Amino acid sequence: MIKIENLYKKFGKLEVLRGVNLTINKGEITAIIGKSGSGKTVLIKHVVGLLKPDKGHIFIDGIDITKVDEKLLKKIRRKFGFLFQESALFDSLTVEENVAFPLREHLKLSEKKLREIVRQKLELVGLSEFGNKMPNELSGGMKKRVGLARAIALEPEILVYDEPTTGLDPITTASIYELILNMEKRLGVTSIIVTHDVPNIFAIADKIAVLSSGKIIACDTPENIVKMELPELQEFITVQMKKFQSKTASLFQ
Numbered sequence: 001m002i003k004i005e006n007l008y009k010k011f012g013k014l015e016v017l018r019g020v021n022l023t024i025n026k027g028e029i030t031a032i033i034g035k036s037g038s039g040k041t042v043l044i045k046h047v048v049g050l051l052k053p054d055k056g057h058i059f060i061d062g063i064d065i066t067k068v069d070e071k072l073l074k075k076i077r078r079k080f081g082f083l084f085q086e087s088a089l090f091d092s093l094t095v096e097e098n099v100a101f102p103l104r105e106h107l108k109l110s111e112k113k114l115r116e117i118v119r120q121k122l123e124l125v126g127l128s129e130f131g132n133k134m135p136n137e138l139s140g141g142m143k144k145r146v147g148l149a150r151a152i153a154l155e156p157e158i159l160v161y162d163e164p165t166t167g168l169d170p171i172t173t174a175s176i177y178e179l180i181l182n183m184e185k186r187l188g189v190t191s192i193i194v195t196h197d198v199p200n201i202f203a204i205a206d207k208i209a210v211l212s213s214g215k216i217i218a219c220d221t222p223e224n225i226v227k228m229e230l231p232e233l234q235e236f237i238t239v240q241m242k243k244f245q246s247k248t249a250s251l252f253q
């Protein structure tokens with residue numbers, strides 16, 4: 001479904017992507033992990049067409065999006081739902097209106113139909129009771145769930161999440177992962193997740209892609225990834241696991 005070939009991107013002298021190759025299969029959850037600043041967000045911004053590479057190709061269902069005009073790109077972008085780090089909700093709109101926003105922008109629906117879709121999506125993320133609230137009345141986890149409801153409003157084929165669980169407690173984190181798995185199972189959605197949440201992501205992803213020194217150095221099932229003896233990977237996993245363990249330990253002190 002998504003094929004990234006030899007992707008390069010630099011900002012000034014900073015070479016962020018240095019020949020990324022990655023294939024993302026339809027209906028799978030692919031997690032992209034890597035050190036802070038390794039270029040994960042930059043990579044997914046290319047995938048959704050928000051950044052243009054210096055070199056390389058990104059094929060979405062066989063179409064190279066680095067070569068298409070704005071009009072076609074806009075059409076292809078409709079296949080995607082994004083959930084970026086800070087949820088990026090509109091503070092002046094209610095929860096309902098936030099979810100309705102992409103529907104109003106892209107479809108000409110009757111008000112009745114629009115309300116119906118918004119209600120369905122809010123139900124799916126467990127927020128049916130909160131449609132009339134303003135974003136600043138919600139917790140961080142609830143905001144992420146509203147962001148997710150908005151991201152799935154247009155029923156995208158591909159969902160892209162940038163650190164969907166950062167800053168959330170373990171229970172809310174689990175509920176976000178359950179939603180992501182639900183999207184995959186119920187709607188057959190292809191998911192790309194950028195995350196640092198190493199212990200958890202290994203439990204839910206079909207594939208783990210490791211970004212290091214501007215390249216994907218490994219992409220495989222979680223089981224195979226943990227078996228690999230890549231120093232970059234081991235170091236990264238060890239650091240993340242230590243953080244996790246010390247966080248867990250501190251809970252019981």
Ligand SMILES: Nc1ncnc2c1ncn2[C@@H]1O[C@H](COP(=O)(O)OP(=O)(O)OP(=O)(O)O)[C@@H](O)[C@H]1O
Nearest residue numbers: 011014016034035036037038039040041042043196
């Ligand atoms: N528009 C931009 N202009 C200049 N530099 C940028 C731009 N976007 C990203 N960068 C730089 O590219 C590098 C990679 O950034 P990116 O946000 O992709 O990292 P990341 O792996 O997602 O990090 P984190 O895990 O901390 O979110 C960083 O050094 C960042 O400062």
